[in-house]
Amino acid sequence: MAAELHVALVAADREVWSGQATLVVARTTSGDIGVMPGHQPLLGVLESGPVTIRTSEGGTVVAAVHGGFISFADDKLSLLAEVAELSDEIDVQRAEQELERAKAEDDAEARRRADVRLRAATAAR
Amino acid sequence: MGAQLRVYKRRIRSVTATKKITKAMEMIAASRVVKAQRKVAASTPYATELTRAVTAVAGGSNTKHPLTTEPENPTRAAVLLLTSDRGLAGAFNSNAIKAAERLTAKLEAEGKEVVSYIVGRRGVAHYNFRERKIAESFTGFTDEPSYADAKKVAAPLIEAIETETAEGGVDELHIVYTEFVSMMTQTAIGARLLPLSLEEVAEEAKPGKGEILPLFDFEPSAEDVLDALLPRYVESRIYNALLQSAASKHAATRRAMKSATDNAGELIETLTRLANQARQAEITQEISEIVGGASALADATAGSD
Numbered sequence: 001m002a003a004e005l006h007v008a009l010v011a012a013d014r015e016v017w018s019g020q021a022t023l024v025v026a027r028t029t030s031g032d033i034g035v036m037p038g039h040q041p042l043l044g045v046l047e048s049g050p051v052t053i054r055t056s057e058g059g060t061v062v063a064a065v066h067g068g069f070i071s072f073a074d075d076k077l078s079l080l081a082e083v084a085e086l087s088d089e090i091d092v093q094r095a096e097q098e099l100e101r102a103k104a105e106d107d108a109e110a111r112r113r114a115d116v117r118l119r120a121a122t123a124a125r
Numbered sequence: 126m127g128a129q130l131r132v133y134k135r136r137i138r139s140v141t142a143t144k145k146i147t148k149a150m151e152m153i154a155a156s157r158v159v160k161a162q163r164k165v166a167a168s169t170p171y172a173t174e175l176t177r178a179v180t181a182v183a184g185g186s187n188t189k190h191p192l193t194t195e196p197e198n199p200t201r202a203a204v205l206l207l208t209s210d211r212g213l214a215g216a217f218n219s220n221a222i223k224a225a226e227r228l229t230a231k232l233e234a235e236g237k238e239v240v241s242y243i244v245g246r247r248g249v250a251h252y253n254f255r256e257r258k259i260a261e262s263f264t265g266f267t268d269e270p271s272y273a274d275a276k277k278v279a280a281p282l283i284e285a286i287e288t289e290t291a292e293g294g295v296d297e298l299h300i301v302y303t304e305f306v307s308m309m310t311q312t313a314i315g316a317r318l319l320p321l322s323l324e325e326v327a328e329e330a331k332p333g334k335g336e337i338l339p340l341f342d343f344e345p346s347a348e349d350v351l352d353a354l355l356p357r358y359v360e361s362r363i364y365n366a367l368l369q370s371a372a373s374k375h376a377a378t379r380r381a382m383k384s385a386t387d388n389a390g391e392l393i394e395t396l397t398r399l400a401n402q403a404r405q406a407e408i409t410q411e412i413s414e415i416v417g418g419a420s421a422l423a424d425a426t427a428g429s430d
Contacts, residue, residue: 012360082357
């Protein structure tokens with residue numbers, strides 16, 4: 001049996017990505033965690049950060065996730081986030097501007113968000 | 126043209142204009158229902174997954190959490206009422222308000238103090254007119270609510286439930302909204318969001334599949350996960366309720382505008398009949414005047430001979 005897990009990356013108002021994958025790496029509050037098929041059932045709180053999904057076709061999907069949960073059982077993995085964007089949806093220029101502005105205004109929240117977006121966008125390249 | 130006929134013609138013109146407007150509103154509402162329904166469908170995966178996760182934590186661990194345990198004797202309850210900003214939707218708002226009033230009465234009969242939170246100008250106006258106290262109100266987004274709006278609504282509610290009752294917090298959280306059953310049926314319902322009754326959540330999460338939830342490994346710990354999960358759960362439930370309420374409002378508007386258009390059509394028909402009658406009467410009168418005049422003339426000429 002080909003080991004695969006079914007991944008659903010879901011934002012509050014839409015399904016961002018879903019498909020078969022061999023490995024998912026996400027950042028939980030207690031550190032990065034990699035999930036492969038056959039992992040123990042898991043439910044964790046996610047930090048803001050990039051999520052990397054290695055698809056069965058050999059490709060890589062990177063998404064910026066701002067808070068949320070990871071839940072895994074029966075080779076079905078769901079990533080729940082209030083806001084999630086795929087790396088190719090991210091406008092790098094705008095994210096850079098946001099980062100500049102956040103730095104100038106000393107807005108830690110916005111700065112982290114912009115930072116995560118940029119990291120996800122550059123990781124995909 | 127006779128005076129009577131002119132009056133009828135004028136009324137027909139004005140009713141035709143009204144009919145055009147209501148017809149346009151009907152069509153706009155119809156397209157918005159579809160859009161709103163699509164949004165409800167798009168938000169479903171998140172809600173289902175979240176419900177599954179909540180069930181898993183609450184069922185898979187023995188954690189006691191303020192949001193899942195029932196207080197021994199609840200004294201204060203928050204009621205969130207979802208209405209719309211604009212009217213012209215038949216009985217949509219009054220049904221929701223009536224449902225909220227029933228729930229309030231029931232809670233008060235149980236000896237609980239009720240704190241009202243209201244979404245939508247219609248509900249706010251209703252409460253203000255009766256000089257009832259509103260803890261907090263939210264307006265301006267009921268036609269197309271976004272997740273950020275739901276967060277805005279949820280924030281004070283979550284804060285209130287996390288505060289001790291003695292310090293002005295609440296023990297229970299109820300929500301009254303209009304459930305979108307179908308294009309023709311929308312029902313106003315009141316439901317308790319918190320404290321969570323796990324049986325209910327479990328039932329929703331498993332639509333007859335009877336799957337057994339596995340034993341989860343919690344990261345970092347069951348309490349922390351539950352802490353983070355429950356506010357999100359409340360937000361997503363409120364978001365869902367807002368979306369359903371919006372879809373119901375558009376459906377109600379469509380129906381109200383359809384019957385207004387139909388009524389206008391009927392009115393035009395009746396008025397046209399009356400106008401025809403008036404015209405006919407006018408013609409008859411003119412003919413009899415001419416005939417009368419002619420025969421009077423004929424009599425006069427005959428007499429002079």
